[in-house]
Amino acid sequence: MGRVTDPSLALPLEPDSPRVPRTDRSTDRDHPVAVVIGGGPGGYEAALSAARHGAEVHLVESRGVGGAAVLTDVVPSKTLIATADILDVVKESGDLGIRGAAGEDPEHGTTLRVDLAAVNARVRELAAAQSADVSAALEAAGVRVHHGRGRFLEADRVQITAADDTTEIIRADVVLIATGATPRELPSAPVDGERVLTWTQLYDLEELPEHLVVVGSGVTGAEFASAYRALGSEVTLVSSRDRVLPGADTDAADVLERAFARRGVTVRSRARAEQVIREGDRVRVVLSGGEEIIASHVLMAVGAIPATDDLGLDELGLRRRESGHIVVDRVSRTNIGGVYAAGDCTGVLPLASVAAMQGRTAMAHALGEAVAPLLTRRVAQAIFTSPEIASVGVTQEDVDSGDVQARVRMIPLSSNPRAKMQGIDEGFVRVFVSLGSATVVGGVIVSPRASELIHTLALAVTHRMTADDLAAAFTVYPSMSGSVAEVARRFPQRV
Template identity: 65%
Template sequence: MSDPSTALPSDPHRLPSAGDRPRVVIIGGGPGGYEAALAAARRGAETVLIEERGLGGAAVLTDVVPSKTLIATADVLDVVAGSHGLGIRDADTGSAPTAQTLNVDLAAVNARVKRLAAAQSADIRSSLSEAGARILEGRGRLAGPETVEVLDGDGDVSASLHADVVLLAVGARPRELDADPCDGERVLNWTQLYELEHLPEHLIVVGSGVTGAEFASAYRALGSEVTLVSSREKVLPGTDPDAADVLEDAFARRGVSVRSRSRAASACRRGDGVVVTLTSGEEIAGSHALMALGGIPRTGDLGLEQAGVRITERGHIETDRVSRTSVRGVYAAGDCTGVYPLASVAAMQGRIAMHHALGEAVSPLIAAQVSSAVFTSPEIATVGVSEQDVADGVISGEVLVLGLDTNPRAKMQGISEGFVKLIVRPGSHTVIGAVVVAPRASELILPYTLAVAHRLTAEQVAGTFTVYPSLAGSLAEVARRLDGADD
């Protein structure tokens, strides 16, 4: 029996239908695409997924999985650098260990990064095959609201598919400076970092959003000199200001140079290094430059105009809360929609789209229940409304804050920075938002995400047992600071 993930019809220019089963055609194999394919196939739909760059998309192959694997390595070095306070000394010198005293084999690190990404992609392929989804290699394009063409590497049509349901999950690509495209050697975007064999001596990171902050934190821990160029007054614009302050303090303590209110005009090679020129005319010299300027949706040449699918001025596909586009039967998910640039949101959008398209009851995407994390050191995780929303009068709320300096587990582990913040409605004390700044904050945010999603109160959080000692203990302790929460 042929493998359903690779088998093609005898006529490659017309893929036959499978009887009475609805046919779902998905363009893009990232989290939005493959999660949608799994959901559709498991519900009995004939499912075809078209992908040109590899299953898992950018999230698995060049973005989330690789970057977090690199960051996991950096975290080990970061722990080593702070272990002197725990009484750990170098066996030969008797001095405190630092990340700089260790030898980082970046070629080996990046080889592991790519190996894990490939393994995750293979796991996704296996899951899709087991579910009965068919995978076609190539680039998908709409030829109408119910027709999808598959283009091969030469741009020729290799298959034409009738579709009862279409999902567009084509993702985004890194934004670069128009005048200075990345060369993949000295001037890099975040997909090209994993080809480096040697640690950058001085990495200039242009952009202080999530991607820029994460890589600045990671490469400093690995041992590179790092300069972060930020066009804003603070790093992580739009993030909780208290969390951004903690991160900036951590950057200063670790030796990351932050150039705030500075904008890059160009980044070009000069000799064996690079020079980033600011709009002020000042030049910053380094060995490598990372352009972390956000993403551009891959919606060009997708046939959207011919099919009548509306897009925004920025090129994102317009969708509603159940992932429908302006065309009946055509859905979209992931970074190409501009909703949230998060793999978890893309996956949820894909699942919601399939549930809706196949006639199942579905809960729409609720922005206030989306949790997210920044994988810096320390990590920053958030969910729900922000303290800024309360300050601006967007929503009424009470804000409770507790530093980790009083947490016994934090003291044992030598953790000196971080806090938990809980936002509740006045009167009812329903949890509506939270911020956690701590090691593994991405894990610690889950109880608060459940509280927001299920409308739990501060009293319910406060009355929940936590392990002693644990960092999670502070999640309940901050709730007990609310008057009456511990009664």
């Protein structure tokens, strides 16, 4: 099968970066051969897609099927957060007339406590179960899974080294790199996996941290700060920026900061952790300016680095940025013909859903199907704090800077009848509508389960619905989603 040559999909990497053609494509086989290096969402979705297109598929994974997303990142963290969410709801149920759920029982002491060993055992079990489900799907599709490491010998030749050091060389028609990323570690804060941890190591803890210092106020840091405070730890969040979630909607970040303050999360803004020192069962965090924080545990959430070394990429001539991320276009092609990349190793957006879409798109494109290039403006994303923050499309910053001409409408969640019934008074729904076309071009939702509610706005953005279209669809009364339609009704008919 030939690859699509539609000029609209030939999105150049850079003006001076011609794509290097494949020099030795196999033409004497009944089925094209696809090799996928990496078994996370980008990898296993690519493998399943290639199998559906009739290819002989080999998937290479060294850590376990599902990759970091399933085993140490997305699935475990969201499982832990789900437990924290239940505690949050119960703790704040006093206004609903529920007594003693989160207070002090005069006879028996605190009525709620967290058995972190049991929580983390469940986290690990669910991650293993999800990995098994993915393995079963790959087996059913006829994908051959290699437990080992892959490395390029040439653009169409991949050497697979198994755990026992045996090797196998496979000649491929298409290769997809989906090796993900690993937590960044700093020399000034040596990680030991016991008291100073990355987010992949939290699930081995047997006891709840007495005082957890979270270094880093991005998505990962904010999510774990929110979760561990709900679980019962004292939490201090160290942020080198003016506020938490520096890349998020400003109003949404403000809501979260107020929620942190109300729940007792201490935020040290404009403070940098210069050094982290373990001292027995305590950890000393030295901040810029000389302040020191003594804690029981420290979580280092200072970003991730792409796992793109030791793959033979430099010898291949494959282009990477200074950060190590693989340069791809919007159908996930690299500058080497027949070689694609997907997921966190590309640095496009560090989301499992984006990795999966990149993987599916890459394989469909490589095996001759017409595909739509990835448009990041249509990507819905969520931050699993309490409350959750979800967004899609253009941002308030885009509008304020004049880059996007749009009208904006926002209503507080406190006006929603379902929110009132559930005792929710934090959050809002905001929608952006284009001045030119009157179509919905973006939105932000801050609320419990915002990750579920954002799908409505993602559909509107993807299919270029107008505010009138959004307003005309029936919503259940009472419902949180009713606020989305309510915002849409607040736009004038002629935008």
